[in-house]
Amino acid sequence: MKIFTGEQIYQADKFTIEKQQITSDELMERVAVQLFNWLHLRLQGAQPKIHLFCGIGNNGGDGLAVARHLQEHGYNIEVYIVNYNEKRTDEFLTNLKRLKDRNVWPNFLSKETELPTISREDIVVDAIFGIGLNRTPDDWVASLMTHINNSEAFVLAVDVPSGLFLDKVVENPNAIIHANHILTFQSPKLAFFLPQTGIYCNQWEIIDIGIDVEFLTVTETTYTLISKNEVLQSYMPREKFAHKGTYGHSLIIGGSYGKIGATILAAKGALNSGSGLVSAFLPQCGYIPMQSAMPEIMVQTDVNENTITDFHFNLEPTVIGVGPGLGKASETVEAFTKFLQNNKIPLVIDADALNIISENKDLLKLIPEDSVLTPHPKELERLIGVWDSDFDKLEKAKLFSLELKCVLVIKGAHTIVLYKGKGFINTSGNPGMATAGSGDVLTGVITGLIAQGYPKVLAAIFGVYLHGSAGDLAVEKLGYQSLTASSIANTIGGAFIELFKRPEVPQQQEQQQA
Ligand SMILES: NC(=O)C1=CN([C@@H]2O[C@H](COP(=O)(O)OP(=O)(O)OC[C@H]3O[C@@H](n4cnc5c(N)ncnc54)[C@H](OP(=O)(O)O)[C@@H]3O)[C@@H](O)[C@H]2O)[C@H](O)CC1
Numbered sequence: 001m002k003i004f005t006g007e008q009i010y011q012a013d014k015f016t017i018e019k020q021q022i023t024s025d026e027l028m029e030r031v032a033v034q035l036f037n038w039l040h041l042r043l044q045g046a047q048p049k050i051h052l053f054c055g056i057g058n059n060g061g062d063g064l065a066v067a068r069h070l071q072e073h074g075y076n077i078e079v080y081i082v083n084y085n086e087k088r089t090d091e092f093l094t095n096l097k098r099l100k101d102r103n104v105w106p107n108f109l110s111k112e113t114e115l116p117t118i119s120r121e122d123i124v125v126d127a128i129f130g131i132g133l134n135r136t137p138d139d140w141v142a143s144l145m146t147h148i149n150n151s152e153a154f155v156l157a158v159d160v161p162s163g164l165f166l167d168k169v170v171e172n173p174n175a176i177i178h179a180n181h182i183l184t185f186q187s188p189k190l191a192f193f194l195p196q197t198g199i200y201c202n203q204w205e206i207i208d209i210g211i212d213v214e215f216l217t218v219t220e221t222t223y224t225l226i227s228k229n230e231v232l233q234s235y236m237p238r239e240k241f242a243h244k245g246t247y248g249h250s251l252i253i254g255g256s257y258g259k260i261g262a263t264i265l266a267a268k269g270a271l272n273s274g275s276g277l278v279s280a281f282l283p284q285c286g287y288i289p290m291q292s293a294m295p296e297i298m299v300q301t302d303v304n305e306n307t308i309t310d311f312h313f314n315l316e317p318t319v320i321g322v323g324p325g326l327g328k329a330s331e332t333v334e335a336f337t338k339f340l341q342n343n344k345i346p347l348v349i350d351a352d353a354l355n356i357i358s359e360n361k362d363l364l365k366l367i368p369e370d371s372v373l374t375p376h377p378k379e380l381e382r383l384i385g386v387w388d389s390d391f392d393k394l395e396k397a398k399l400f401s402l403e404l405k406c407v408l409v410i411k412g413a414h415t416i417v418l419y420k421g422k423g424f425i426n427t428s429g430n431p432g433m434a435t436a437g438s439g440d441v442l443t444g445v446i447t448g449l450i451a452q453g454y455p456k457v458l459a460a461i462f463g464v465y466l467h468g469s470a471g472d473l474a475v476e477k478l479g480y481q482s483l484t485a486s487s488i489a490n491t492i493g494g495a496f497i498e499l500f501k502r503p504e505v506p507q508q509q510e511q512q513q514a
């Protein structure tokens with residue numbers, strides 16, 4: 001799903017209004033009906049007090065239009081105009097008049113007025129600011145927002161939580177609504193997925209407001225949200241007459257004394273994601289653990305017992321996943337440098353291999369084009385330097401991946417794959433996956449997919465999704481605390497099967513369809 005910028009959303013409105021020959025008031029009414037239906041369906045006649053806080057722009061206009069529908073259906077509403085600006089949009093004024101015509105008189109809130117009473121059983125509809133926010137709200141508006149947050153009432157945000165910028169982080173942490181649920185229009189917003197701003201966006205849902213299909217199809221976006229529908233398009237089915245050679249040969253290079261487990265997890269990831277053959281190149285101390293843990297893996301070893309000192313193997317892999325458990329011993333650094341100088345095979349670079357590169361920046365130019373780099377936040381910082389905010393991080397990381405011509409996988413709650421100036425934001429996964437070895441499995445999965453012939457960037461996008469989806473399946477049985485990297489690796493197969501499951505049809509509907 002495409003993620004549009006604020007500017008593109010305003011263009012989409014204009015385009016839709018012209019193409020569908022509707023007025024902006026009609027478009028707002030579409031929005032309002034959808035928002036009302038959402039609430040009406042869930043309230044089912046219940047009568048909590050609904051406080052609607054409306055700004056003076058079109059976000060406020062949406063709020064006022066919803067208030068009218070709620071009033072017409074007999075709901076218990078209280079409407080407030082948060083009068084933070086002299087300016088008013090036409091749509092706001094039209095909807096204010098419609099309310100007044102129905103004898104609903106909003107309370108005008110300003111610096112001088114008292115804060116309204118809100119109890120925790122109430123519902124708040126937050127329509128103070130939408131995507132038009134362009135500066136930090138005044139202190140009195142921030143106080144009102146804090147008051148709403150402290151009320152513990154259920155907060156439903158219209159389009160975005162008020163106070164959220166689409167392209168920068170909040171400056172005053174009190175000047176933003178903490179939304180329980182966001183009904184966002186047509187497409188999700190980038191800020192929902194970044195840690196510094198995502199914390200205010202608990203749950204979100206798309207409201208389809210009928211933006212013109214041509215606009216949605218033709219307009220290119222920098223960021224795309226990746227869920228099942230997107231990855232299914234890149235899935236490569238297994239062929240009847242295929243043999244194990246058809247699906248490539250992954251080589252996992254890594255391990256050092258006490259860190260052989262990382263390579264076992266990576267090898268398992270590669271095997272379970274479908275790599276035809278998987279080999280491992282390890283220090284000698286890794287031979288027995290790997291052979292005992294996984295009979296399917298072929299092992300070659302270094303001359304050294306505890307660390308890798310010479311990347312010398314007698315096989316021609318399709319792709320190499322390098323780094324898990326590798327360590328940074330000086331002999332290893334030297335050997336890795338030599339390896340990079342001579343290597344022509346595609347690479348997935350992780351963990352200590354990334355750390356060695358960060359500490360020896362000259363190695364960057366030796367990384368083959370289209371390699372996949374999978375840093376966690378600390379490893380990323382070592383590679384690209386510190387950043388001021390999540391938005392700044394993305395810009396710096398995008399530049400790095402462009403300069404290096406590599407696929408950069410920024411691991412996090414929403415892992416983002418960056419390639420050729422575009423970003424792909426993953427939606428699968430859960431907090432239980434922040435566990436030892438989880439990244440090693442991911443390295444293996446991406447390596448295994450490249451071995452099978454998936455183009456590098458697709459292997460990264462698909463691999464990240466599968467890995468998260470395996471975590472989601474495994475957590476159902478194990479719970480967040482007990483989820484382990486091994487269980488994620490063992491559930492990759494389940495994640496493939498899950499790709500083809502259709503959503504369950506409620507029984508009643510099923511009978512009707514029969
Ligand atoms: N396609 C869609 O998604 C549609 C969205 N709709 C809704 O419209 C809003 C956006 O409405 P807009 O009027 O552009 O902006 P806001 O309502 O968010 O803000 C109103 C004005 O407030 C001013 N502003 C900005 N920051 C501040 C601040 N800190 N303090 C005071 N005032 C501020 C700003 O004007 P200025 O000229 O003063 O800069 C804003 O213009 C969108 O979110 C949806 O809810 C439509 O309903 C339909 C299509």
Ligand SMILES: [K+]
Pocket residue numbers: 059126127128129130157158159160161162
């Ligand atoms: K809002």
